[in-house]
Structure formats: C-alpha cells, structure tokens
Amino acid sequence: MSDIEFKEALVLVVEDYQDAREMYAAYLQFSGYRVAEATNGVEAIEKTLELLPDIILMDLALPKMDGWEATKRLKSDDRTKHIPIVALTGHALAGHAEGARQAGCDSFVTKPCLPDALVAEIRRMLAARDLPPDTDAATRPPNPAGRRC
Numbered sequence: 001m002s003d004i005e006f007k008e009a010l011v012l013v014v015e016d017y018q019d020a021r022e023m024y025a026a027y028l029q030f031s032g033y034r035v036a037e038a039t040n041g042v043e044a045i046e047k048t049l050e051l052l053p054d055i056i057l058m059d060l061a062l063p064k065m066d067g068w069e070a071t072k073r074l075k076s077d078d079r080t081k082h083i084p085i086v087a088l089t090g091h092a093l094a095g096h097a098e099g100a101r102q103a104g105c106d107s108f109v110t111k112p113c114l115p116d117a118l119v120a121e122i123r124r125m126l127a128a129r130d131l132p133p134d135t136d137a138a139t140r141p142p143n144p145a146g147r148r149c
Contacts, residue, residue, distance in 0.1 A: 009054035009126055010034045014044040014070070015088065016062050020111070024057065027115035033122070041065030045073055048080050055125055057118075058105065060089045068103045075104030084125040088113070 011033045015021035018039075025035045036051055038044040042064045048056065056074070060067035067087065074080045087105040090112075107125055109118065 008032075008034065009122075010036060010051060011122060012036045012038060012044065012047055012051065012053040012056045014038045014041070014056060014062065014067065015059045016040060017059075024115070024118065028119070028122075031115075031119050039063075041067055041070030044070045048074055048083065049077075052080070053083060055122055055129075056083055056085045057088050057109075057122075058085050060087055071103045071105055082129075084129050086121060086125060 011028050013021055013024050013028070013035060015024065015037075016039050021037055021039070025037055028035045036047055036053060038047045040062045044056070044058065044062075044067075045065075047053075058067040058071055062070070067089075071085050071087070074083065074085065081104075084106040085104060086107040086109055087103075088109050088111055090110070106128075107121060109121055
C-alpha cells in the first residue's frame, strides 16, 4: 500500500469519551485519513457493516456493548473479520493485552497515546494487513504484545 493509499484509508474511531474521540479524529484527519466515529459497541458494529473501514480503533470500556464483545462479533462475521482492530485502553495490565487478543484484536495500544505513535501503529497494521498470508515472519512488521504510545 502506498503512502497515498495509507492516507486514503478509512479509520473507524470507537471511543465513548467525546474529547478523546474528537482529538483522535482530528489528528487522523490532519494526517490525511478519512475518519468515522462511533460512541459504543453497538454503533461500532453498525458503522462497520455500513462503511467497511480499513481499520478500527476500539476502546474496550464502552457503554451499551463493550469493545471486547463488539470485537468478538466483528471478528466472527465473514463480512468484517478481515478488518484490523486496534484495542485502545487505559488499562496497561498484561492480562488486558492477552484478553484483547483472545477477543480478536490485532493490536493493543495503551492510552494516553501520542497521536504520532497511534498513526505509526495504524500504518503498521495496514501494511501487515496487505501482506500475503504466507509472507515470511522475518519480513512482516513487528507485532508487539502491546504498545504504550
């Protein structure tokens, strides 16, 4: 995927805290991404099915349906299981990273997260998504157990 294609990617930001959601959305737009927003897990599923974003930033602590459940449902649906999901959470405990992976998250980022680091993680995930499944592990972008931005 070229730089132009990265910047045209649609990012769904799922975050119930309005200030954080707006800050992530504004920075991503400033970085050239298209952005959609959702405030809870139910809305995340609805918007994902409607828009088919290129990547999802999923807060795990959400009202109505938490990010854990929304991720499980999206990853079990053939229409959406290919979409990378980056878990965004304020909980840095090791068990949360493993739980996020078991729910289906492809990456784990601890908040607060510097916007540049978040953009770097989005680029990494989009690059990994576009590699053929049989790509040698040595040539894949690193997949850390969890990042603190």
